Amino acid sequence: MGSTKPKSGLRRFLFSPYLAVILTALFWAVTTIVVRYVRDESPPIGLSFWRTLAAFIIMLPFCLRAIILQWDLVRQHWKLLALLSFLLWVGGNALLFVSLQYTIAINAAVINSVEPLFIVAFAWLLFRDEFTWLQGLGLALSLSGVLVLIAAGSVERLLALDLNRGDLIVTGAYISWGLYAVLLRKLPRTLDYRVTVAAILGFGTLFLLPIYLIETIYVRPILPTATTLITVAWLATFSSSLAMILWNYGIMKLGAARAGQYLHLIPAFTIALAIIVLGETLGPHHIAGIVLIVIGLFIASRR
Secondary structure (H helix, E strand, C coil): CCCHHHHHHHHHHHCCHHHHHHHHHHHHHHHHHHHHHCCCCCCHHHHHHHHHHHHHHHHHHHHHHHHHHCHHHHHHCHHHHHHHHHHHHHHHHHHHHHHCCCCCHHHHHHHHCCHHHHHHHHHHHHHCCCCCHHHHHHHHHHHHHHHHHHCCCCHHHHHCCCCCHHHHHHHHHHHHHHHHHHHHHHCCCCCCHHHHHHHHHHHHHHHHHHHHHHHHHHCCCCCCCHHHHHHHHHHHHHHHHHHHHHHHHHHHHHCHHHHHHHHHHHHHHHHHHHHHHCCCCCCHHHHHHHHHHHHHHHHHHCC
């Protein structure tokens, strides 16, 4: 009898939705660190393409039956699925990978903090969701924090528009992700989430293929080195397939609002890992940017 309780407690822990969303945030944070770490060996679009294709191959056996059963729904909503895929894998994922060629992981993490406010703004613009003056003020303050970061705290650089292109690209990536998150609601509730995942990965592979070929011919090819193969395997398994499953499980058990709060762990994990693994340091402009963004998020969350 004494051995059953620990097993039961371990089972509860392993199937906890809180653990699921925390692990998802950790996996997505590690993605930024890994891509920044291998930037000199593995080109960004090549990594993005092979990661998406591998994740599609991994997920397909688990989704195939559902796709067959809901094929009519897929055909009916293929344009929306294609748009969502473009926003997620090209506008979001690929741009993030490109940005990490030019900016440090800490910058990407700090800018990521503003994504919830991008979602609120897009929800108001597209669906006329509630958008209060406090949310507007919070968004303005948070964006000013991003500007401080992009200009490295220099007013002269800001006025001269001498901005870090990596930070500008990563801001575009998170704007694309925010739009993706808002447009997800247009999908019918009857569409199985496994079908959505498979369709978005499939379209993403198709969208990334021509960009990948251009990068291979005119920039540099991705070589099948041990580092590249391990990176692609990790990205496909953990930051794509497993993260999607855990995130959907967390949302199903906790609800979107409660699960969404754990997204704030992503920048926290990323900054900590960037300092430990990549040897990056927090500068005064990072602190100033973080303070403005946190104040903006706090004001925006007030009722």
